[in-house]
Amino acid sequence: MRDIGRRRKETVNQSPKGPKLGIKKYMPFYIMFLPVLIYYVVFRYIPLIYSLIISLVKYQPAKGILGSKFVGLEYYLQFIKSTFFVRLIRNTLAINFLQLTLGFVAPIILALLLNEVGRAKFKKMVQTVTYLPNFISSVVVVSMVVTFLSPSTGLINNILQAFGLEKVNFLTEPGYFWMIFTLMTMWQTTGYTAIIYLASLTGINSELYEAARIDGAGRWKQLWYVTLPGISSTIVLMFLMKVGRVLDVGYDTIVLMYNPSIYSTSDVIGTYVYRRGILNGEYSFGSAVGFFQSIIGLALVILANKMAKKYSETSLW
Amino acid sequence: MKESKGRIVFQCINYTFLFLMMVVCLYPVLYVLAASLSSFEFLSRGKVGIIPMGFTLDAYKRILTYPMLGRSYFNTFFYTIAGTIISMLISALAAYPLSRRPFPGQKFMSKVIVIAMLFSAGIVPTFLVVTKLNMYNTVWSILLPTAVSSFNVILLKNFFQQIPYELEESASLDGCSQTMILFRIILPLSMPGVVTVGLFYAVAQWNSYFPAMLYLRDRALVPIQIILRDIVIQNQTTDLAIDLVKGSDQISESVKYATIMVATLPIMLVYPFIQKYFVKGVMVGSVKG
Numbered sequence: 001m002r003d004i005g006r007r008r009k010e011t012v013n014q015s016p017k018g019p020k021l022g023i024k025k026y027m028p029f030y031i032m033f034l035p036v037l038i039y040y041v042v043f044r045y046i047p048l049i050y051s052l053i054i055s056l057v058k059y060q061p062a063k064g065i066l067g068s069k070f071v072g073l074e075y076y077l078q079f080i081k082s083t084f085f086v087r088l089i090r091n092t093l094a095i096n097f098l099q100l101t102l103g104f105v106a107p108i109i110l111a112l113l114l115n116e117v118g119r120a121k122f123k124k125m126v127q128t129v130t131y132l133p134n135f136i137s138s139v140v141v142v143s144m145v146v147t148f149l150s151p152s153t154g155l156i157n158n159i160l161q162a163f164g165l166e167k168v169n170f171l172t173e174p175g176y177f178w179m180i181f182t183l184m185t186m187w188q189t190t191g192y193t194a195i196i197y198l199a200s201l202t203g204i205n206s207e208l209y210e211a212a213r214i215d216g217a218g219r220w221k222q223l224w225y226v227t228l229p230g231i232s233s234t235i236v237l238m239f240l241m242k243v244g245r246v247l248d249v250g251y252d253t254i255v256l257m258y259n260p261s262i263y264s265t266s267d268v269i270g271t272y273v274y275r276r277g278i279l280n281g282e283y284s285f286g287s288a289v290g291f292f293q294s295i296i297g298l299a300l301v302i303l304a305n306k307m308a309k310k311y312s313e314t315s316l317w
Numbered sequence: 318m319k320e321s322k323g324r325i326v327f328q329c330i331n332y333t334f335l336f337l338m339m340v341v342c343l344y345p346v347l348y349v350l351a352a353s354l355s356s357f358e359f360l361s362r363g364k365v366g367i368i369p370m371g372f373t374l375d376a377y378k379r380i381l382t383y384p385m386l387g388r389s390y391f392n393t394f395f396y397t398i399a400g401t402i403i404s405m406l407i408s409a410l411a412a413y414p415l416s417r418r419p420f421p422g423q424k425f426m427s428k429v430i431v432i433a434m435l436f437s438a439g440i441v442p443t444f445l446v447v448t449k450l451n452m453y454n455t456v457w458s459i460l461l462p463t464a465v466s467s468f469n470v471i472l473l474k475n476f477f478q479q480i481p482y483e484l485e486e487s488a489s490l491d492g493c494s495q496t497m498i499l500f501r502i503i504l505p506l507s508m509p510g511v512v513t514v515g516l517f518y519a520v521a522q523w524n525s526y527f528p529a530m531l532y533l534r535d536r537a538l539v540p541i542q543i544i545l546r547d548i549v550i551q552n553q554t555t556d557l558a559i560d561l562v563k564g565s566d567q568i569s570e571s572v573k574y575a576t577i578m579v580a581t582l583p584i585m586l587v588y589p590f591i592q593k594y595f596v597k598g599v600m601v602g603s604v605k606g
Contacts (some may be wrong), residue, residue: 028495029414033426034463036411043462047438047446059604061445086544110338113331122332127593131341132346135584137524139542143549143577144345145535153361155348190419192599199600218490219324248437252527256550270440277441278531290439298436 003176028228037051048294055288075288084272091178092268095249098182098243106190108235111197114226130191138188142256145184146171150296174265181266185250197231204230233314237273240315248297267295319408346497346585353377353574360570385536386544390579393540394521396453396459400522404464405515413499416477417485444531458532461541463525469514472598476510477503513598516591523584545580549573 012111013050023030057068079085110130133141148155149170157167170176208226217225250268258266269289277286309315347367352360356371364370380386403537415426443462452458488498504511511544526542 004361026414026420029417029420030406030422032410032495032499033414036470037406037426037429037467039368039407039461040429042441042446042450043431043464047442050446051438051442055443069348097363113335116328116331118328122335126335126591126597130342131596132588132591133342135520135524135588136346136581137542139526139545139550140577140581143545143573144349146550147349147573147577148345185361187342195596197600219327255530256546271342274440278444283441283445286441287439290441294436294439301435317579 009210026244051287051291051294054284055291057284059284059287061283067097071284075186075285076292078285079289079292084267087264087269088269088272091265092249092270092282093192094178095181095268098178098184099249100239102182103186104239104242106186107193108197108231110190111193111201112223114194114198127191127195131195132191133188136188138250138253138258139256141184141188146181149180172259172261174262175261177258177265181254185253187222197234200231200234203228205280230244232312236308236314239299240304240308243300246294320355346581348527349577353571353578357570373571377579379572380575384598386576386579387540388537389539392538395524396456396540397519397522398466399456400460401515401519403460404466404469404518404522404554406467406512408470408473409499409511409520411465411501411502412473412477413475415470418482430467430470440531442492447532453545454538456538459525459528459538463521463528466518466521469517472517473507473510473514476507476513476560478557479558480506484552509594509597512591513594516594517598520584541580545576546557548576 025178053065056070056072057065058071059065059068112121114126117126138226149157151157151167151169156170169178172178172243204227207232209222212222212226248270249268251268251274252273254266254268255274270293273286273290273293275280277290305315323392344367348365351367351369352365352374354369354372355365356373356375359365359370411426413431414420415423417423447453447458447462450457452461484502484506485498488502489495493501495538524538524542525547528537529540529543530546535544
């Protein structure tokens with residue numbers, strides 16, 4: 001986005017003449033953009049406005065929005081006061097916290113370790129293999145987790161049994177869910193995300209390392225003073241992207257994995273919206289909870305972006 | 318250069334660790350493959366590793382005779398191909414104006430795309446809009462609501478920007494229209510980008526199941542991922558999976574593994590060929606996005 005701005009200034013200086021929107025001159029561009037504009041309006045922006053309106057009325061599809069009774073913030077309050085509220089927020093934040101720590105650091109470490117590998121062939125092999133899980137669909141990954149953890153025939157329980165340990169029904173014990181989900185997500189994404197860091201590692205000027213070595217910096221010092229600052233803007237950017245989705249923790253995957261016996265740890269805002277809003281058809285309530293989530297998410301991105309701008313000069317906008 | 322002792326120790330640990338990482342990533346996939354080809358006696362005793370024990374193709378034979386599976390498989394191919402074409406067309410048309418020299422409407426255009434990336438409406442209102450448009454339980458509910466990804470549009474824009482503007486200018490002087498410039502010059506010249514983004518869309522569509530779960534009631538329309546969910550995850554032995562998994566328990570376990578394999582196989586087969594494009598795409602996207 002940055003370079004667009006730069007070029008804009010140049011041309012404005014070069015040719016100040018011409019009508020304000022350049023409708024005639026740029027007509028083909030506007031027509032080309034039309035399909036995507038329609039797409040975004042219909043499937044992104046109308047639902048957004050819809051969401052806000054429906055959450056404020058007692059929506060009944062048969063009566064339409066205008067025929068439905070206006071109830072104000074009732075559904076929001078109902079959600080905040082409900083017994084589920086604390087549990088949902090806790091689960092959502094806990095899973096996020098694990099992903100923002102373990103899940104965030106793992107690809108950086110993998111990239112740094114890969115960067116130390118001298119043999120290009122081995123490096124490429126590791127990259128290829130660790131990148132593979134990213135192509136496997138959530139349904140398949142969850143299928144594998146379910147079959148591996150199955151109490152009767154699962155691989156993990158067979159191993160436990162071989163060591164003379166009790167079999168565990170992992171997917172019905174609430175205590176395991178956070179970790180299982182985090183490890184599963186890490187398995188899927190670590191290799192993929194590491195590539196992004198590897199890309200920015202290759203962008204570091206090698207003269208900087210030379211200079212550091214001449215100054216007597218060891219490997220650790222080089223890592224600390226050259227490598228990490230070199231990829232810090234990528235790290236910040238990736239962090240911001242993650243924060244943007246902070247309340248949206250892959251609920252579509254959780255929907256596949258969870259069951260009533262582990263709702264206490266696995267039910268997150270997204271799954272709750274799906275159950276109440278779609279399965280139960282409580283459109284207004286579902287919209288209110290969904291809108292609440294979007295607002296908090298947006299607020300967090302704006303906050304994180306401000307912080308990033310202040311401390312690291314990197315930002316999303 | 319002489320390596321220090323600590324350095325050698327570090328390298329040993331590093332190589333071992335990375336090797337283990339590969340094992341962790343590959344093992345589950347190889348295990349599923351082996352399990353799908355193994356007989357029940359070995360599977361139930363937990364004897365199967367990454368080499369099939371009591372080799373048998375029974376599970377696959379069972380799947381092949383199951384009409385629902387073939388139908389859903391065909392559906393997935395259809396959604397992947399049609400979806401990718403629609404997505405690419407809309408995305409390329411949007412990315413092109415964004416990649417050109419600034420013009421008055423451009424700022425608005427990039428705002429439309431970036432805001433949608435940051436702020437999502439949630440499933441309930443989207444569901445209602447799709448239903449209102451009479452797309453519920455039609456193929457359009459799978460092809461359209463998730464057609465465009467802002468990230469992919471920005472990625473394409475970055476690829477298009479790498480093409481020198483002079484080319485476009487001279488084509489324009491030769492009387493080429495903007496549409497012709499896009500399709501005859503820009504797209505062919507940014508083939509790596511087009512392939513990358515196309516693959517992103519295709520893989521996403523192949524792997525997608527959530528829209529199908531939301532919008533499709535008709536069993537004849539569902540993709541393979543839904544069948545997989547019913548058989549393996551939900552262990553559904555109702556209407557559709559009954560003849561497949563029930564009947565003889567002997568075979569049901571390997572049928573589950575075989576179904577996982579079948580749903581993943583096409584991606585596994587093309588993976589070695591498309592992998593380098595993805596790496597390239599991720600790199601361009603991350604460096605300039």
